[in-house]
Amino acid sequence: EDQVTQSPEALRLQEGESSSLNCSYTVSGLRGLFWYRQDPGKGPEFLFTLYSAGEEKEKERLKATLTKKESFLHITAPKPEDSATYLCAVRPPKGGSEKLVFGKGTKLTVNP
Amino acid sequence: NAGVTQTPKFRILKIGQSMTLQCTQDMNHNYMYWYRQDPGMGLKLIYYSVGAGITDKGEVPNGYNVSRSTTEDFPLRLELAAPSQTSVYFCATSGGLLSNQPQHFGDGTRLSIL
Numbered sequence: 001e002d003q004v005t006q007s008p009e010a011l012r013l014q015e016g017e018s019s020s021l022n023c024s025y026t027v028s029g030l031r032g033l034f035w036y037r038q039d040p041g042k043g044p045e046f047l048f049t050l051y052s053a054g055e056e057k058e059k060e061r062l063k064a065t066l067t068k069k070e071s072f073l074h075i076t077a078p079k080p081e082d083s084a085t086y087l088c089a090v091r092p093p094k095g096g097s098e099k100l101v102f103g104k105g106t107k108l109t110v111n112p
Numbered sequence: 113n114a115g116v117t118q119t120p121k122f123r124i125l126k127i128g129q130s131m132t133l134q135c136t137q138d139m140n141h142n143y144m145y146w147y148r149q150d151p152g153m154g155l156k157l158i159y160y161s162v163g164a165g166i167t168d169k170g171e172v173p174n175g176y177n178v179s180r181s182t183t184e185d186f187p188l189r190l191e192l193a194a195p196s197q198t199s200v201y202f203c204a205t206s207g208g209l210l211s212n213q214p215q216h217f218g219d220g221t222r223l224s225i226l
Binding site: 032043045046049051087089098100102 | 116153154155156157162170212216219220
């Protein structure tokens with residue numbers, strides 16, 4: 001069974017304290033890895049798509065990277081408004097091409 | 113620009129009742145999806161549709177039904193509601209993963225079954 005594991009489950013940072021979130025997967029032949037941000041009471045908001053090992057994408061204080069077995073979401077000098085749950089999802093090679101497998105998320109809290 | 117609109121936002125049902133969760137989109141996307149999100153768990157795909165008149169089962173379809181008569185609308189039907197269906201339901205749309213398009217989500221329907 002395709003597995004997506006996110007760690008840590010929760011992370012508490014001080015404003016300005018950089019860190020990374022991890023998403024590891026057991027899917028072989030990955031056909032895309034997606035990062036989403038989810039605020040309380042809201043739906044997931046798309047951040048990045050990564051397709052091949054070595055690929056990197058950036059948006060403001062966030063940078064996503066991809067290796068053959070995991071992805072990292074690096075947060076540089078975070079601000080309180082970066083507090084949210086960050087979700088990772090992968091598109092496996094088998095089964096319906098439209099299906100995504102989601103991890104359970106990392107809840108990030110940034111204190112002022 | 114509304115994007116993906118879900119109604120209602122909240123609902124409480126009694127065991128055995130039925131209801132329809134509505135999802136409509138103005139993004140002109142062919143692909144639409146229904147997920148459920150339980151506390152501490154990842155999103156689970158219930159059903160999806162690749163276009164009007166075409167639907168397919170996801171990971172957890174039991175107890176649910178869908179139909180897709182138009183590009184814009186993709187309602188999810190719960191028949192004989194059970195406590196295990198208490199969850200937050202999200203609808204999403206996409207231009208299609210095959211074309212490398214991400215999924216865009218509505219803000220969910222929070223459903224409690226008592």
